[in-house]
Amino acid sequence: MENSAVAGKTGVEQGLQLCKVCGNHSISKTAPNHCPTCLNPISVRTKNSLQKTWAFLITAMIFIFPANLYPITYLLKNNIRYPDTIFSGILSLMDSDMLTIAIIVFIASIVVPIFKIMALTFILLAIQYRWRFSRKKQLWIFNIVDWIGKWSILDLFVISIMVAVFDKGQLLSVYPGIAASSFTIVVLTTLFAANSFDTRLIWDAKK
Numbered sequence: 001m002e003n004s005a006v007a008g009k010t011g012v013e014q015g016l017q018l019c020k021v022c023g024n025h026s027i028s029k030t031a032p033n034h035c036p037t038c039l040n041p042i043s044v045r046t047k048n049s050l051q052k053t054w055a056f057l058i059t060a061m062i063f064i065f066p067a068n069l070y071p072i073t074y075l076l077k078n079n080i081r082y083p084d085t086i087f088s089g090i091l092s093l094m095d096s097d098m099l100t101i102a103i104i105v106f107i108a109s110i111v112v113p114i115f116k117i118m119a120l121t122f123i124l125l126a127i128q129y130r131w132r133f134s135r136k137k138q139l140w141i142f143n144i145v146d147w148i149g150k151w152s153i154l155d156l157f158v159i160s161i162m163v164a165v166f167d168k169g170q171l172l173s174v175y176p177g178i179a180a181s182s183f184t185i186v187v188l189t190t191l192f193a194a195n196s197f198d199t200r201l202i203w204d205a206k207k
């Protein structure tokens with residue numbers, strides 16, 4: 001193939017671009033905007049990838065606070081509202097001898113979102129400030145974040161578990177609090193942040 005890659009040179013230096021639709025690669029000089037094979041819009045790197053990823057990530061960083069500090073559920077019992085944050089919910093699950101569910105809720109609603117935000121922030125900073133940190137390890141960390149993203153529906157499912165568990169079949173009235181929408185925003189924005197990130201930027205950051 002005429003577009004064969006040259007060892008020791010990055011894809012950007014060679015103007016190599018990969019089509020995400022048909023998987024063929026081409027050279028940006030000969031095919032500047034569209035894939036010559038399937039005519040899909042194409043560019044050497046995802047446009048504004050870092051800016052988009054930062055924007056979603058910063059939104060997630062902001063909303064993780066109300067998600068954890070405000071009540072995620074309200075229990076209405078004898079006309080009194082009992083608020084529960086994610087953390088107090090986990091504690092009451094433990095009190096009710098539901099340790100396994102408490103651990104699942106803790107991992108899905110506290111550990112995973114914080115890990116995703118910290119890992120993506122680390123990779124973005126490593127790229128921007130050209131930290132001397134193994135690029136293979138950066139990609140490996142990103143792949144974990146991306147893999148967890150596939151399970152994001154579990155994070156949202158957790159809210160329903162909490163509502164169902166607190167209800168305990170006693171026909172109590174449980175309502176979602178403001179933290180529920182904040183938590184949903186955190187789940188979605190971390191997902192979008194990972195999707196906007198172009199992993200090839202890791203290899204572009206020359207040391």
Ligand SMILES: [Zn+2]
Nearest residue numbers: 019022035038
């Ligand atoms: Zn194509």
